[in-house]
Amino acid sequence: MGLEEKMEEFLQKVGGSAVIDGGFATELERHGADLNDPLWSAKCLITSPHLIRQVHLDYLEAGAEIIITSSYQATIQGFKSKGFSEKEAEELLVKSVHIACEARDIYWERHSKSSCNKFGNGNVLERDPILVAASIGSYGAYLADGSEYSGDYGVDVTLDTLKDFHRRRVQVLAESGADLIAFETIPNKLEARAYVQLLEENDINIPAWFTFNSKDGTNVVSGDSLLECASIADSCKKVVAVGINCTPPRYIHDLILFIKKVTTKPIVIYPNSGETYDSVIKEWVESAGVSDEDFVSHVEKWREAGASFIGGCCRTTPLTIKAISRALNKRSTNSSKLTCKQDLEELFN
Numbered sequence: 001m002g003l004e005e006k007m008e009e010f011l012q013k014v015g016g017s018a019v020i021d022g023g024f025a026t027e028l029e030r031h032g033a034d035l036n037d038p039l040w041s042a043k044c045l046i047t048s049p050h051l052i053r054q055v056h057l058d059y060l061e062a063g064a065e066i067i068i069t070s071s072y073q074a075t076i077q078g079f080k081s082k083g084f085s086e087k088e089a090e091e092l093l094v095k096s097v098h099i100a101c102e103a104r105d106i107y108w109e110r111h112s113k114s115s116c117n118k119f120g121n122g123n124v125l126e127r128d129p130i131l132v133a134a135s136i137g138s139y140g141a142y143l144a145d146g147s148e149y150s151g152d153y154g155v156d157v158t159l160d161t162l163k164d165f166h167r168r169r170v171q172v173l174a175e176s177g178a179d180l181i182a183f184e185t186i187p188n189k190l191e192a193r194a195y196v197q198l199l200e201e202n203d204i205n206i207p208a209w210f211t212f213n214s215k216d217g218t219n220v221v222s223g224d225s226l227l228e229c230a231s232i233a234d235s236c237k238k239v240v241a242v243g244i245n246c247t248p249p250r251y252i253h254d255l256i257l258f259i260k261k262v263t264t265k266p267i268v269i270y271p272n273s274g275e276t277y278d279s280v281i282k283e284w285v286e287s288a289g290v291s292d293e294d295f296v297s298h299v300e301k302w303r304e305a306g307a308s309f310i311g312g313c314c315r316t317t318p319l320t321i322k323a324i325s326r327a328l329n330k331r332s333t334n335s336s337k338l339t340c341k342q343d344l345e346e347l348f349n
């Protein structure tokens with residue numbers, strides 16, 4: 001089965017639309033983590049892995065069917081500048097995936113339901129389908145200088161600079177046991193092109209999704225045309241979904257319609273809470289934020305417009321994800337899995 005078909009199958013299993021988790025780094029901060037560091041959330045891979053596992057679990061309990069790892073700002077170059085060896089840096093990348101898989105195992109252990117095995121007499125454990133997506137943040141995220149939201153890398157940064165920067169990380173994460181790679185917050189077309197070439201040249205054999213960020217509802221943050229960026233993603237067979245993350249909810253509907261003009265791949269969206277990040281004072285400016293109810297009031301509209309994967313980015317929380325899950329009629333479906341006599345007896349006795 002091809003990568004695209006695998007993703008289609010997952011979508012079918014979860015009822016046509018999938019719930020992604022919410023803001024990861026900002027949720028770690030709510031738990032008390034100090035992320036004022038060039039490694040941002042990846043700092044916790046070193047200092048507090050238990051917190052990472054807890055946040056993943058909180059999102060799973062809230063209804064997330066895809067959890068995104070803590071590797072957004074985990075880079076080999078970043079770890080090396082902290083004194084880690086190349087090997088240790090690679091191990092930390094793999095660790096981000098292992099912690100997410102561990103959280104999924106704990107969740108499955110807690111919630112697996114025994115159901116009738118049609119082909120034999122025994123019971124089989126029925127598990128909610130859950131994917132672990134290995135996060136890859138942009139070069140600008142590594143620079144931690146605000147260029148993640150300007151997309152402006154200057155003239156000295158070429159396609160090859162970006163490919164050299166990302167190559168090993170992509171290879172390591174592709175072999176880590178993750179189900180897919182989430183290339184997140186892509187700020188310009190150069191980086192999208194670099195990712196496509198890396199996926200193709202390195203025989204990456206897990207699917208990927210590309211999500212761009214926008215601050216005007218038309219273009220990606222660098223000013224590059226979203227249509228052009230989404231077409232680059234569309235050109236690669238390994239890219240199984242295209243969309244938007246870390247962008248205010250008010251822009252999402254129009255952005256979905258734009259993306260649909262150039263691709264038939266499933267659309268993925270996980271907006272932020274609508275607040276904006278001020279990279280000078282290193283704080284989120286709250287004035288323009290939306291409440292969980294407002295955020296979720298858009299969900300049905302986004303789904304109707306064509307989004308198949310829906311979650312939240314910075315400053316959204318497990319409560320946001322719970323509300324999205326409810327808006328998409330999830331987990332209530334658990335009861336419909338009670339189909340055999342034994343299950344019914346268990347339910348009524």
Ligand code: MET
Nearest residue numbers: 023024025068072185246
């Ligand atoms: C700046 S966007 C950050 C995305 C990352 N997956 C996170 O939620 O932390």
Ligand SMILES: [Zn+2]
Nearest residue numbers: 246272313314
């Ligand atoms: Zn974000």
